[in-house]
Amino acid sequence: MIKYKVDVLEKLKEKNFSAYVLRKEKLIGEAMIQKIRAKDLPSWKTLDTICRLLACDVGDILEYIPDDKEKTQS
Numbered sequence: 134m135i136k137y138k139v140d141v142l143e144k145l146k147e148k149n150f151s152a153y154v155l156r157k158e159k160l161i162g163e164a165m166i167q168k169i170r171a172k173d174l175p176s177w178k179t180l181d182t183i184c185r186l187l188a189c190d191v192g193d194i195l196e197y198i199p200d201d202k203e204k205t206q207s
Contacts, residue, residue, distance in 0.1 A: 138196045141169050141183060150186055160186065 142152065155161040160182055165175040175183075180191055187194070 134198050134200050135174060135195055136198060137172060137194060139194055141194055142166070144187055144194070145183070148186060 145151075145155065150160065152166050155166060156163055161169075161175075161179055165179045168175045169179075174180075174195075180195075183194065184191060
């Protein structure tokens with residue numbers, strides 16, 4: 134399973150990119166903002182935008198955690 138390491142919207146807000154600014158400046162659309170709020174993964178394009186705005190790597194905001202089935206197969 135891939136999940137967020139950090140609260141992406143909170144990190145964006147710390148850099149002065151509130152949800153309002155993201156929508157108004159058409160950086161990230163409402164549908165993708167809602168996916169992030171729901172802890173779902175957004176599109177690759179949105180991940181690219183997030184990394185650009187936060188000056189980070191995808192690995193700084195996402196992590197892979199094997200589920201129980203994968204752990205027992207190792």
